[in-house]
Amino acid sequence: MLTHLRPALVLLTALTAITGLAYPLAMTGLAGAIFPARAAGSLIERDGRIVGSALIGQSFSQAHYFHGRPSATTAADPADAGKTVPAPYNAANSMGSNLGPTSAVLAERVKGDLAALSAENPGVPVPVDLVTTSGSGLDPDIAPEAALFQVPRVARARGMPEDRLRALVTAQVEGRTFGVLGERRVNVLALNLALDELARR
Amino acid sequence: MTLIGWFQIALFCAVVLALVKPLGAYMTRVFAGERTILSPVLVPIERGLYRAAGIDARHEQTWLGYGLAMLVFHALGFVSLYAILRLQDGLPLNPMGQAAVAPDLALNTAVSFVTNTNWQNYGGESTLSYLSQMLGLTPQNFLSAATGLALAVALTRGFARASSRTVGSFWVDLTRCTLYVLLPLCIGLTLFYVWQGMPQTLGASVDATTLEGARQTIAVGPVASQVAIKMLGTNGGGFFNANAAHPFENPTALANLVQMVTIFALGAAMTNVFGRMVGDERQGWAILAAMGVLFLAGVAVTYASEAAGSPALNGLGFSAGNMEGKEIRFGIVASALFAVVTTAASCGAVNAMHDSFTALGGLIPMLNMQLGEIIVGGVGAGLYGMLVFVLVALFVAGLMVGRTPEYLGKKIEAKEVKMAMLAILCLPLMMLGLTALATVLPAGLAGPANAGPHGFSEILYAFTSAAANNGSAFAGLTGNTLFYNTTLALGMAVGRFMVIVPALAIAGSLAAKKTLPASAGTLPTHGGLFVGLLVGVILIVGGLTFFPALALGPVVEHLAGAAGQTFAAGG
Numbered sequence: 001m002l003t004h005l006r007p008a009l010v011l012l013t014a015l016t017a018i019t020g021l022a023y024p025l026a027m028t029g030l031a032g033a034i035f036p037a038r039a040a041g042s043l044i045e046r047d048g049r050i051v052g053s054a055l056i057g058q059s060f061s062q063a064h065y066f067h068g069r070p071s072a073t074t075a076a077d078p079a080d081a082g083k084t085v086p087a088p089y090n091a092a093n094s095m096g097s098n099l100g101p102t103s104a105v106l107a108e109r110v111k112g113d114l115a116a117l118s119a120e121n122p123g124v125p126v127p128v129d130l131v132t133t134s135g136s137g138l139d140p141d142i143a144p145e146a147a148l149f150q151v152p153r154v155a156r157a158r159g160m161p162e163d164r165l166r167a168l169v170t171a172q173v174e175g176r177t178f179g180v181l182g183e184r185r186v187n188v189l190a191l192n193l194a195l196d197e198l199a200r201r
Numbered sequence: 202m203t204l205i206g207w208f209q210i211a212l213f214c215a216v217v218l219a220l221v222k223p224l225g226a227y228m229t230r231v232f233a234g235e236r237t238i239l240s241p242v243l244v245p246i247e248r249g250l251y252r253a254a255g256i257d258a259r260h261e262q263t264w265l266g267y268g269l270a271m272l273v274f275h276a277l278g279f280v281s282l283y284a285i286l287r288l289q290d291g292l293p294l295n296p297m298g299q300a301a302v303a304p305d306l307a308l309n310t311a312v313s314f315v316t317n318t319n320w321q322n323y324g325g326e327s328t329l330s331y332l333s334q335m336l337g338l339t340p341q342n343f344l345s346a347a348t349g350l351a352l353a354v355a356l357t358r359g360f361a362r363a364s365s366r367t368v369g370s371f372w373v374d375l376t377r378c379t380l381y382v383l384l385p386l387c388i389g390l391t392l393f394y395v396w397q398g399m400p401q402t403l404g405a406s407v408d409a410t411t412l413e414g415a416r417q418t419i420a421v422g423p424v425a426s427q428v429a430i431k432m433l434g435t436n437g438g439g440f441f442n443a444n445a446a447h448p449f450e451n452p453t454a455l456a457n458l459v460q461m462v463t464i465f466a467l468g469a470a471m472t473n474v475f476g477r478m479v480g481d482e483r484q485g486w487a488i489l490a491a492m493g494v495l496f497l498a499g500v501a502v503t504y505a506s507e508a509a510g511s512p513a514l515n516g517l518g519f520s521a522g523n524m525e526g527k528e529i530r531f532g533i534v535a536s537a538l539f540a541v542v543t544t545a546a547s548c549g550a551v552n553a554m555h556d557s558f559t560a561l562g563g564l565i566p567m568l569n570m571q572l573g574e575i576i577v578g579g580v581g582a583g584l585y586g587m588l589v590f591v592l593v594a595l596f597v598a599g600l601m602v603g604r605t606p607e608y609l610g611k612k613i614e615a616k617e618v619k620m621a622m623l624a625i626l627c628l629p630l631m632m633l634g635l636t637a638l639a640t641v642l643p644a645g646l647a648g649p650a651n652a653g654p655h656g657f658s659e660i661l662y663a664f665t666s667a668a669a670n671n672g673s674a675f676a677g678l679t680g681n682t683l684f685y686n687t688t689l690a691l692g693m694a695v696g697r698f699m700v701i702v703p704a705l706a707i708a709g710s711l712a713a714k715k716t717l718p719a720s721a722g723t724l725p726t727h728g729g730l731f732v733g734l735l736v737g738v739i740l741i742v743g744g745l746t747f748f749p750a751l752a753l754g755p756v757v758e759h760l761a762g763a764a765g766q767t768f769a770a771g772g
Contacts, residue, residue, distance in 0.1 A: 004270045011250065012281065012344075015379055019340045020340040023339070034395070039425075040402050042398050052412075053409070056419055058413075059417075091417055091418060092327065092420045096553075096554035097557065098526070098675070101525075102651075102655055103513075110517060111517065126519075129524055134527065135551070178455075181212075181455055182453070182455075192412055
């Protein structure tokens, strides 16, 4: 037993230093030198202010913006630190709803969202991603159909023709990687930034 | 299900298979102590480490010495990690001012990382300092993975050697595996992940002002370097609470594919290392084939079930499948595939919330872990878990024809079969025993977030994941309580060491035996008959042991859901 103590101590210390300090610190330095913007979190600035990250979704609820998916993230209740309150797109506390397929809570929530969305754009089928929460609660994307579904509402709120908005959405669609991997999608923050830009012109 | 979905699955399989031979050849050289392309850089470091530690690299250990060295090393690793977590508030690199981790959570987390489980009862971004993530968790990600590989190699030496007292040196295997295999691959992967958009910074969280004028605090950190080893070492502990579903931890579909490939890469290559070391690569391919059959069956069930969606939502007119808890950039197929990969191996990273999977879609990940994660499995752990099943399968075949079973020229006798059964039985003991305990104690029943059979599934999944050293979760379960922190820690420790020690005993016993030439009565172990026998034994053992528990959880939920039933909390 004791004969094992010295090799165990020395190897643990040395390998911890190599893999726990040298490796992450060297990688941080290297990544910061080669890909400075991405290593810092792909932050987006507008008019000198950080408005978010290209990879992290943010909460949109106003009618003149395209909305992302519902988010299940929470934050500590300001009134009682032991409890939590809903805080959609809290990028300091990622989480999903963790509601199972036979959850009555999930069924009720989806029913409520479905009714609201159907009233906004009657007669058009509601895309499923607009009524389901993502795994992280920070999903930056929606499906192209989910963006097109919202065009009438945004057009009404902005007083812009629907055709221009549809063209804007189509221009923002990202395809599958190599034509195979993943799904077609629209980054909501990028879409809304382009929308503001379009409205400003 | 779509054609392009199956094409993504086929692409994943092709990449993994293409890596088996080159990685296998390289790792065989590393474990044999031969020169490799990296030797000019690494040999001086390696020699320096041995000199400082007083290790004679040529001195080999018996199975008992090898096992003792491993246990002492783990005990020290546990103590140092526990200390870092308890003291993080006073240590540097804590820009967010995280408090010290509570004793039971620190116990759970330390056991979790030392045993390669990486169960997360902590929320990474809200609990741990950068120092804890870097100096505490990252080294254990490397070392627990290296330990798994070392043990698989030791067991393989047991098969490959004849009349030998020793099975190798734990210190040398551990060091070479870390320096020659894990570290170089991780350096390349880290840079790839940052290129894909993963942060790698020591700066504090960023405050952004959203387009609607709200404040959004965005957690960042040295993410990429930890994700590289978390996948390659089948650890799975996330930098963020949402793990690989978090856009910073898995930014693109391409990063997602690479993460899945690296979960399987070393485990699949170990079958080739096994084949090369015993002098017949076909033996390795046969084992990989048995793994592949079970894997593809699991993928088909999970993908079909998730694509079909849940009856509750389909009843409202949706038909695009189950998107609750999934990310748009991955969609149904890459989420279903990831779930099967991460539980087939002992990774436990998740890119979608398993808790929100359909009943049958969530059953397969559970079953994968209950079978002992032998489908490719944890790095190293998968191979020695599978070899244990190989011995049982040959024992069963031997009983059928009334011959002493043999494998690769070694007679399989009472001692080996007893040890194999011990390793196999400790998993259901922990998974089912602790689940039963939790379902009768108020402290256990306080855990589940969902009502009805899904609540039972959450408990069963937790102890299954812990004992199998997986670490994924039906995450609705509130696990950060005294009861769950301690019982899950127990499950993780027993599930790791009660498999490792019998496996090493088998290695020692086999190494000491003579190698006999194959005779006309020897069952060939590289063909379809053997693969079928092995798959059959695995499914029968797993099916008989776990079917009753699965029937109470996912099976009941599937039937209730199909009948249109939902369950409200408190009901």
